Amino acid sequence: MPILCKSNCGNKAVLKRPKTADALCKECFFAAFEAEIHHTITSSKLFRHGEKVAVAASGGKDSTVLAHVLKLLNERHNYGLELVLLSIDEGITGYRDDSLETVKKNRDDYEMSLKILSYEELYGWTMDRIVAQIGRSNNCTFCGVFRRQALDRGAKLLGVDSIATGHNADDIAETVIMNILRGDTARLSRCTDIKTGGSEDSIPRVKPLKYTYEKEIVMYAHYKKLVYFSTECVFAPNAYRGHARAFLKDLEKVRPSVIMDIIHSGEQLRFKDTVKKPTRGICERCGFVSSQQPCKACVLLEGLNRGLPKLGIGKKSKGDRMIANQEKEMALRDKANLVKNDF
């Protein structure tokens, strides 16, 4: 006997919602999925009427669904938002070049303007060249730090009021676990925030998919026949994060509600007054938001340009020593040239 949709609409159920274990038909699933995101947006007051919002688009499932749903809800509930797509081209051959094609397709499908900013034009380096310099051990650090700033630069360029990212509930739960495993209290205290930044000198970032399960995003994209790019970054695999991800998936098998429970736990954590909190300021060199001077992006870039790619990795004192040694060597070389010229 076929299982009927939980909502008593009379249709046959085609899926079991991973989040609530309810059997739903396709149409009711769409309605529930969209209503939940709408509820998240309104209850957390993510946007204001008339705002311009950049959707951080990578061509992956999360950002594709986010762009689709935001457009749909914007029209359905009259948010009055101007939505634009913002993509970052890290310069990773065989990954980003292909995924950007998907973003271009999204641009056409959703009739949104698209701005692509590349690492090459912003920093003079592509990730391919960075990996060739530093190898594969710390490449994600460069990519992540540069991307964060690139999104800020893009948002400033487009004059948007906020950036919407496709981080889903699984991403946030995984980050809570990761930050506990690494003892990173600063990030632990803010990784569950649905809205970050937003002080007078920074553009806020919002996560409308904060309470949306990854599995449901995949189901939604599948049943809606949305075009997305699903290849993992060629440089991404990292053993330690893989452990946390696998752990979360195992937990989810035992109790599907665990993802929301972990987010709830993360939100309830309070830290002792003795725990050092980072203070957000502005980088003196580039003028973008940073909790240190100069910002991490500037240090990493300086390292690449000086031929000292490990400069921004590890302790600052180690980096300072590296610079001092290099300058000493340069001075010696200059001195040697001087002597030679005298002859």
Place this chain on the structure above:
Amino acid sequence: MCSIGEDDFGDEGGVHSMIPDVKTSQPQLSIDNDILCNKCKQPGATYKLAFREPECKECFLNYVRHKFRAALGSSKVLPKNANVLLVFDCSAQSLVLLDMLHHAQTQNTFKRLHCNATVLYIDDYQMHIDGECSPEYEKHLKDVQSTCSTYEHFDCYILPLVKTDTVNDLIFNLKYLPEEYSANVDKHKSQFKELLNCMRSLTSKQDFIKHYRSKVIGLAAKHFQCQFAFKADISSDLASDLLAAIALGRGGSAALDVALVDNRLDDDIKIVRPLKDLTEEEINLYVIAQNLKLLEQRSYGSDFGPSASLQNLTKAFVEDLQQNYSSTVSTVFRTGSKIASQMDEKSELCCVFCKSVLDYKDSNTLLAIEFSRIVSECGIKTEDISELSMEAHKHVEGDIEGRDLTKVCHACRNIYADSSNKDILLL
């Protein structure tokens, strides 16, 4: 978009530098008696801990005992001549705690730990036996009796973990254990098992037992007029407890699950964890050094495999990660020590079952959970979102199916939802 390495999400070099340890064979007990102890320079440095130089038995024992004394001393938690209930659970660490406390009390006046300790064995072994108590159980009781009898300094008692509101009639001195004890346990056991069977998942059962156990400790401490209850949790236990608490949605009270002092119990009774800084390796070496006889310990559900519950899975995950990343336990444990408890504002705003501060007020996440449940039932007929939101809000506030859950925290509501006995939390 890939979120690795972004400021809020990933790291700035941290996680990618977390590479598995290079395996080095490090014998815990060397057989070479000629090595000099790094501390006292005498031969016989047979005790070797990771990150420490080899040392002799006496220096090793001084080192671990100091950790125990320092935990109590630096926090000044224990007033002079306080009454202490030592909770014994047959684990290696509780044997070590018993031995250390015994040693601390038999020192000369200057070094003696001035407190009056009573030992209590909470007998949960019987829960693992189906039907009437067996010869296996009788043997276990004899073993516990014989272990406790070696510490003459203490009065040792036994209390079965059963459904009860009062413990006065159930506590017996281990020295004079009446013959009808097993039969008495049989009588109460089935009731408690019935209670456990009301819950569908092992996760809920283990969570329930953990907090019920705390309640029983509180009742027993009150019975013996003890203001403090010592538990033998060590750093690896606390690391998995912290992660399990996070997975269960107990983030608000996780700090107290791993802190030196847990003040959630009624009547101002405090649970103290003086071994919290000890590692598993130190416990194992201490057992060898003191030639302690290990007892069989069973914890409920641990033999069902790692994927049977969130708690089993978390324990297996931490143990597994510790194999390759030796700083796992200490990092998680240190993270726990940075979390503040919310009990300062202790009032009637506590959960009736676990006694943690209620955590549902103004929680958008819980609102999203309840909204999901409601909107799934409406499906395509979803029209007025604000009405559904109001309904979800009522559920978050504890008005569920006409039941008043206003004094139950989120994680305990999960136990409630998993149970067919709707009075389970109001024991």
